[in-house]
Amino acid sequence: xxxxxxxxxxxxxxxxxxxxxxxxxxxxxxxxxxxxxxxxxxxxxxxxxxxxxxxxxxxxxxxxxxxxxxxxxxxxxxxxxxxxxxxxxxxxxxxxxxxxxxxxxxxxxxx
DNA sequence: ACGTTGACGGATT
DNA sequence: TAATCCGCCAACG
Numbered sequence: 001x002x003x004x005x006x007x008x009x010x011x012x013x014x015x016x017x018x019x020x021x022x023x024x025x026x027x028x029x030x031x032x033x034x035x036x037x038x039x040x041x042x043x044x045x046x047x048x049x050x051x052x053x054x055x056x057x058x059x060x061x062x063x064x065x066x067x068x069x070x071x072x073x074x075x076x077x078x079x080x081x082x083x084x085x086x087x088x089x090x091x092x093x094x095x096x097x098x099x100x101x102x103x104x105x106x107x108x109x110x111x
Numbered sequence: 112a113c114g115t116t117g118a119c120g121g122a123t124t
Numbered sequence: 125t126a127a128t129c130c131g132c133c134a135a136c137g
Binding site for chain 3: 116
Binding site: 007008030035036037038039040041044045047048 | 131132133134135
């Protein structure tokens with residue numbers, strides 16, 4: 001498998017695993033796909049593919065980074081899936097997807 | 112072939 | 125808390 005093909009394939013696969021009502025950050029997706037730190041590649045993967053639950057990928061802290069009208073649509077789609085917002089960001093406490101069998105540092109446990 | 116871009120993130124200052 | 129820097133790497137011009 002070519003590096004390129006493998007990378008996007010894995011990223012797309014990871015995105016497809018995010019369940020309805022949950023969201024993941026670009027960094028989470030990259031990490032889950034096996035490319036820690038490659039958050040920017042997630043953006044490319046989203047651009048080059050269709051049929052993905054793209055609305056479930058948000059920025060660090062739950063912030064919607066997609067600009068303009070598209071960002072508004074993303075928010076609407078998420079809300080229709082039951083995702084709650086706190087101001088301009090997703091309530092990650094409740095909706096951040098916990099990747100199965102994948103441990104990552106999850107910021108200090110204390111809160 | 113080479114420099115820039117991109118729906119980023121995290122560390123550093 | 126905010127501004128800046130750097131790593132990521134495929135796609136584009």
